[in-house]
Amino acid sequence: MTPRRVLAALALLAMTAMQAQANPEPWQLNMSPGVTETSRMVYDIHMLILWVCVGIGVIVFGAMAVAIVRFRKSKGVVPARWSHNTLAEVVWTIIPVLILVGMAWPATRTLIHMADTEDAELTVKVTGYQWLWRYEYVGTGVNFVSKLDRQSDRTRMLGSGLDPASVLDGDGNVYLLNVDNPLVLPTDTKVRFVFTANDVIHSWWVPALGWKQDAIPGFITDAWTRIDTPGTYRGQCAELCGKDHGFMPIVVKAVPREEFDAWLAQKDAEARGAATAATAMTAGDTLAAVQ
């Protein structure tokens, strides 16, 4: 990495207002602010604690560097004998506590904001399987599985000879970050998620939304989001779930409300039509009963 690249990357890191990213970028150094109010709050608190740590690091490592240069035996210094300084000890206990309180306050606020899953306009049930996701729009008949796209799947086979760099989509490279059926969601709508799993613990993570939530077999966990910006947001399973843990990505396609409503209605009709056809085939001569 050239020095100019390093400086550019550092400058980028220093910028507080950053371009939201849908996918990871090469040489990416920092978290993206994301596309929801929550993700921006999370990004802000991340930057706050990062700068606090950098500040403390500069002080501590700076003191060490000065000591290493000045207090060397080779310079003929005579070592001091003291091993106490009550004022220093009190100060370096109290000040860290104050810094921690300063960090805990916005952290608590953000957490309370994230905990409120009430008054959602749409609920999506997410079920983790080995090794794919199932999405169901609660209150409709729309229910489908979402798994790793075929090109990624073929490429990732051991010794496939295929090049990950050529797994592309409009977005750019989507190797291991693409699925056959994305989760379509409306923007500017509070969406509640309920999670569970079919077999082992999985975890549903889309960095652009600002959080991840474990999917636990036999239990239900929940979360919510309100996406500001239309776009395609990619994530991955984030809890080791067996051999293909790295191969069950998540794709969220956020579209404006009208587009979403139309899409959902169409999918719902297809689902109900298919259901009717399926029940008709199995019910045999009780067709009249299921009309």
Add this chain to the structure above:
Amino acid sequence: MATHAAAHDAHDHKPGFVDRWFFGTNHKDIGTLYLLFSLLMFFIGGAMALVIRAELFMPGMQIVNPEFFNQMTTVHALVMIFGAVMPAFVGLGNWMIPLMIGAPDMALPRMNNWSFWILPFAFLMLLSTLFMDSGGPAGGWTLYPPLSLQGGASMPFVIFAIHMMGISSIMGAINIIATILNLRAPGMDLLKMPVFCWTWLITAFLLIGVMPVLAGAVTMLLTDKFFLTSFFNAAGGGDPVMYQHIFWFFGHPEVYIMILPAFGVVSEIIPTFSRKPLFGYQAMVYATASIAFLSFIVWAHHMFTVGMPLGGQLFFMYATMLIAVPTGVKVFSWVSTMWKGAMTFETPMLFALGFVVMFTIGGFSGLMLAIVPADFQYHDTYFVVAHFHYVLVTGAVFSIMAATYYWLPKWTGVMYSEKLGKAHFWLSTIFVNLLFFPQHFLGLAGMPRRIPDYNVAFSDFNMISSIGAFGFGLSQLIFAWVVIRCIRGKGENATAQVWEGAKGLEWTVPSPAPHHTFTTPPVIDDRVLAHGDVSH
């Protein structure tokens, strides 16, 4: 009893090889066995890490299949935690604690022998599972159910191995407490003891408190798999998350078990090479005790994404953040020890100072992880991997290397090669940072943990990290060579004092330390001690 032992000493006492190394109860020999075992395990666990980093060198799957990759990540961690780091600290404790307190040996020398010899059998059992048809454990070293229960024939062997290692640790801890509380020479008050003894005393209480909890957790896994219980199975009324609570109730104190002795080592080395007393001895002791206490009430910070209620998340966030305070006190005290000292930078000091800088970096990422809303983005990503490798490798492992260079002349009677030691330090430091620093970026950019392959956006930092891994691994061969040379006696003869600024009873015995030391308690002159000054 005492006269019998004295008469026994007077004999021409030359046990054969098997008697000495398999049946011996001498704390120095047992310490040596632990340290050599640990070094071997370090290379075995390291080899597994190199398999992992080789596969992650480029996107795409080139070398291993995902199932084997998961076995490598799982066994790498188990070997490094239970086979390398913990036994190394036990070895250092065994060698140095009796010398530091003026005791002739550990309180329970025969139990000490068993504590060690359990380990090779336990690890043979663990490593043999890699050669089974169904392979070794592949659900992560944390063994979360239901995934770990999908494992094959390896499960009972892994669980049995963990039980054996746990028993070894518990017996070792009992021995340390009994030794420190009962066998200190007259005049060696608790608040005059070297900090290394204090950190080990506190660590021993942590071990006794939590190893039985791990035993319980893995036994419940065993019964869920073979004896029709449903501790972790919702269909039977159980809860997979309960395992996580039980495991991490062990797991969090466990990581402090792996770092407290490191703090002790660094607190011995920095004053010696600064030629200045340790700053704030009593505060250091109390800070260590506070860290140990707090370590029991923070476990759920490993589980922030399981769906815990808000109140639980807030409690564990605040408690976890609090640990930064006593830890900060320790770091500031080390720097204050350096301040206005007269420092020289031999290899032990280089590793100790490297520890302070890089452990602090690991501490920073730990503080970031404590903040729950941010942790929702960091959890189960390479950001966590970077954090714990900074505190465990540049933290615990570097302190073990510092201790080895510091005490090798006392153990073997010869000075190690300072040139080779410095080369080992600088190469290790450069490569370990290439290896782990980029992993912070990978985690922030969105790369999850425990995956064998990744999107091309993550390529560059993964390649750098893998280069760092191979460089770091190869650099450890220098360390092995340094140790072998000293064992063979190749080097300048060491004096009893060894280091100009060193203080303590251990530096009053010859180098190499005779097989039996302090068979009669020493008469302690406070001026010989590092903390003999009662005004401390």
